[in-house]
Amino acid sequence: MFNADGSVRPHYKAVLERLSELSPEEFNRKREAVELSFLREGVTFTVYGDESGTERIFPFDLIPRIIPSSEWDYLERGLEQRIRALNMFLYDVYHDQRILKEKIIPEETVLSAKHFRKEFMGFKVPRDIYIHICGTDLIRDHKGNYLVLEDNGRSPSGVSYLLENRQAMKRAFPNFFPKAGVRRVLDYASELLKVLKYIAPHGKENPVVAVLTPGCYNSAYFEHCFLARQMGVEIVEGRDLVVVNDRVHMRTIEGLQPVDVLYRRIDDDFFGSYGLSSRLRTWGAGTGECLP
Numbered sequence: 001m002f003n004a005d006g007s008v009r010p011h012y013k014a015v016l017e018r019l020s021e022l023s024p025e026e027f028n029r030k031r032e033a034v035e036l037s038f039l040r041e042g043v044t045f046t047v048y049g050d051e052s053g054t055e056r057i058f059p060f061d062l063i064p065r066i067i068p069s070s071e072w073d074y075l076e077r078g079l080e081q082r083i084r085a086l087n088m089f090l091y092d093v094y095h096d097q098r099i100l101k102e103k104i105i106p107e108e109t110v111l112s113a114k115h116f117r118k119e120f121m122g123f124k125v126p127r128d129i130y131i132h133i134c135g136t137d138l139i140r141d142h143k144g145n146y147l148v149l150e151d152n153g154r155s156p157s158g159v160s161y162l163l164e165n166r167q168a169m170k171r172a173f174p175n176f177f178p179k180a181g182v183r184r185v186l187d188y189a190s191e192l193l194k195v196l197k198y199i200a201p202h203g204k205e206n207p208v209v210a211v212l213t214p215g216c217y218n219s220a221y222f223e224h225c226f227l228a229r230q231m232g233v234e235i236v237e238g239r240d241l242v243v244v245n246d247r248v249h250m251r252t253i254e255g256l257q258p259v260d261v262l263y264r265r266i267d268d269d270f271f272g273s274y275g276l277s278s279r280l281r282t283w284g285a286g287t288g289e290c291l292p
Contacts (some may be wrong), residue, residue, distance in 0.1 A: 001063075011068040018176055019063065031062050034168045043164050044222055058161045062172060072183070075138070075146060083134050086153060090130035094120055115154070115268060126199040133192070135159075155265050160223035163188060163230075189230030192263075196231075200260045207260035210234045210250060212241075214266050224265050236262075 001012040008016050019027070038044070038057045067075070092099050093110055100107045110116055135156025137149040166185050170177055193209065200207035213224040215237050228235035236250050241259070243249070249256040 011066050014176070014180055015064065015066065018173060027062065030172045031060075034060055034062065034172055037168065037171070038164070041164075042222055043161065058164075060165060060168060062169075064169065069181075069183075071146075078146075079134075079136055082136065082148070082151070083131060086134070086151060087128070087130050091128055094130075095122065117268065126201060129199060132195055132199065155267055157220040157223050157265070159188060160226040163226075189227060192227065193231040193233070196261045196263055204260055208233075208258060209261045209263065210236050210259050212236055212238070212262045212264040212266060214238075214270065218265070220265065227263075 001016060002008055022030075035057055038060065043058055044056055089099065093116075099105050100110060111118075131153040133156055135152035135158060137152070139147050139149050141147060163185060196209045197207050200209075209231065210233055211224055211228040211231075213221060213235055215221065218224070224235060234250060234252075236259075240251050241248060242251065242256065244256065248259045248262065250259050
């Protein structure tokens with residue numbers, strides 16, 4: 001919020017003015033109200049191995065971290081370029097492997113990697129997209145430069161908490177957001193559904209999409225339910241799915257219904273543990289899955 005000399009950064013000025021109007025008691029009341037709403041709405045995550053209890057409210061800070069639009073435009077261009085490069089890299093790894101033959105990356109680094117799937121070689125994924133949703137972790141150095149810590153391209157989680165945090169901030173400071181010019185995030189679910197429909201086999205116009213979850217004991221189960229609800233699609237576990245004539249179906253009260261696209265929230269190593277066929281496991285690369 002502040003420069004090294006103690007002056008407020010321009011994009012934090014309005015926030016500082018609003019917070020300065022609150023007493024410590026008022027600030028704490030708003031914070032407690034947000035935490036209570038998270039608890040009531042089930043905005044929690046699971047901590048494995050924690051003896052004090054597994055369910056926790058997701059950490060929330062009433063003081064927002066603001067990225068000015070000039071910095072975000074730069075980040076957005078770089079992240080878009082990055083995910084295109086990652087998809088091109090994966091296409092090459094599972095086809096011609098030029099990046100290995102030309103020794104740009106040592107062959108053993110890729111071929112011995114834990115998540116390399118040799119049975120996926122030569123398989124053509126819909127639209128040549130391997131990573132449909134990417135969670136890129138960013139950090140900043142002492143000079144303020146943005147750096148990528150890692151790319152979570154398999155089953156990234158956390159976006160539901162971002163969306164819930166935004167709603168919580170709007171409830172805590174209802175008059176602030178209209179004045180601040182903050183970018184919208186509420187269209188995330190509709191944009192995600194567009195991506196999933198885009199990769200439907202054979203360009204089907206109105207494909208059936210479902211979210212595949214390992215179940216209620218998964219640490220991100222809240223998010224799985226949240227995204228399925230926001231997109232208006234079914235949420236299924238492995239036991240809800242069956243393969244008939246090489247086509248994935250989900251069990252419903254009206255009988256078996258074909259599924260065109262599965263947005264899976266299960267890592268490759270666990271994909272075969274939830275009642276799915278070995279044929280499905282062979283197709284287990286990427287985050288959003290498109291199944292014929």
